Amino acid sequence: MNPVTREQRDEAIAHFRYEGTLVKDCPYGSGHINDTFLLVFEIAEMGRIKVILQRMNSTAFPKPVEVMENITGVTSFLKKKIIENGGDPERETLNVIPAVDGKPYYIDSTGDYWRSYKFITDASTYDLVEKPEQFYESAVAFGNFQSLLSDYPAETLHETIEKFHDTRNRFALFKKAVEEDVMGRAASVEKEIRFVLEREEIANCFAEMLDRHELPLRVTHNDTKLNNVMLDDKTGKGICVIDLDTVMPGLAMNDFGDSIRFGASTALEDETDLTKVSCSMELFELYTKGFLKGCDGKLTAKEIELMPMGAKTMTFECGMRFLTDYLQGDKYFRIHREGHNLDRCRTQFKLVEDMEQKWYTMNEIVKKYSNN
Template identity: 80%
Template sequence: MEHVTQKQRDEVVAHFKYKGILIDERPYGSGHINDTFLLTFEIAEMGQLKVILQRMNKEVFSNPVELMENIVGVTSYLRERIIENGGDPERETLNVIPTVDDKPYYLDSYGDYWRSYKFITDATSYDKVENPQHFYQSAVAFGNFQRLLADYPADTLHETIVGFHDTKARFATFKKVVEEDVMGRAASVKKEIQFVLDREDIADYFSDLQAKGEIPLRVTHNDTKLNNIMIDNKTGKGICVIDLDTVMPGLAMNDFGDSIRFGASTAAEDEQNLDKVSCSMDLFDLYAKGFIKGCAGKLTKKEINLMPMGAKTMTFECGMRFLTDYLQGDVYFKIHRDGHNLDRCRAQFKLVEDMEKKWYTMQDIVKKYSNS
């Protein structure tokens, strides 16, 4: 995508329902996908108002119109539930600012799609787990997201990235990529390839249960990292789930599992020293406690019991995706060094092995909270 020019931004700003005089605009946040700006408006006697303006990445999200339909549907519904519960809808969900012709997005003269949200004041999102309490709060907030959307008809949402967590389909793709071996790299990673092939049962597990109707389709976030929760600066509570681009039909266990993969690991996602990589049972315990509390009885007993499987599946899937990308020549994930995707893959597989060793502990932790 081309760099955003001032001229382009001026055109876009003129087409949203903003009030007051624009006094400041600057790039914002640490996201890798969309271009995000923070705008500050001066409104006569009322002081200043901040808004987020975002150019959507059309390479990643090929249908921005459907994506915004999802976001408007889910945030409008959340707004109603939050008001019913006596909460503050201005801070506890994203609020989409419409364009001058009342659309949730603006298509500019360059062919780019833009959207705007009210900025959530006095709250912070954290890129990594510096404080275990933040991790717990993110668990409660993502669980609460499940609770509030439990009755939303998941099948009415568009799939913004088709087959995003279809582990079975990703396994089939992986086998095909190994066979084609376009970069001639397969021979050097036989051990990693075998690791995946030995675990086909993980890839099939959830889709087989779904096919039998044993686990429900739910509205899921699909990117449940800590930095997608706004934490209130005063109370320290997780108040709002953000970055709803990947909200679509999915499985609650996968939302839980992705958080564990990312947040309960004792090392970075691309750690080269595998001795440092393990799944912290303290953090797993903390997150399971918060997530189950946040869901407040809205998940089935089976879904709760399958949470460890969600953690293993998401970590396995992610490692498999890194390995697939390595074999294809690093075309999807950005790399910062040779073999970067291979390092990422090995760290994920080490985490899977560690979970396998701690399997009964993980199951006991989840049972402890499901019965409380």
């Protein structure tokens, strides 16, 4: 997408239901997908209020209207639940500011889509865990997200990214990439290819259970990283789950698993020294405890039992996607060096192996907190 021009931003600002006089607007945040701006308005006797304005990335999200329908449906539902529970809907969920025509988005004269949210005050996001309590609080927040939305009709949500966490389909795409071998790289990664092919049962596990209607479809976030939870500046508690672009029908175990894949790893996602890569059982236990506390009994016994499988599946899927992209010429994930996707794939596969070795421990930890 082209950079946002001053004219574009001014046009967008003029087409949302803002009050007061604009006194400041500047780029905001560390996100790489949407273009985000912080606006500050002066309102006569009320002082200043902050809002977020975003240009949506139509390359990453080719169906922006469906994305916004999912977001408004989920946030309206959350607002009612939060009020019922005596919470603060202004801080505990995203609040969409409508455009002048009442829609939750504005299409500018160049065809780009914009949206706006109320700014959540006195809370911060963190890209990296600075202390274990933050990881725990993010777990409680994502578990609470599951709990609050446990009776939302997930099947009514749009699948805005088709087959996003369909691991069986990802496996089929991987095999196709190996067969086509468009870059002539397959021979040099035979070990990694064999690693995937030997674990086809991981790819099929959840899909087959869904086929047999053994798992409930849930509202899932699908990007459960620490930086998608706002933590209160005073209490440190997780107060609001943000970045709802990937909210879709899915499996609770996958949301749990993706958090573990990223947050419980002892190394960066592209670490080249594989001796540094393992799944920390301390962090796994901390997150399990927080997630189940947040879920507040809303998951089925089968979903809880399969949480370790969620961690292994999401890690396996991610490694498989990195390897697929490497075989296809690094078209999807942005790389910063030769073989970057291969390094990423190897860290994920090392984590899968480590989980396999710690499988008994992981299951015992989940059992420990499943009855709390």
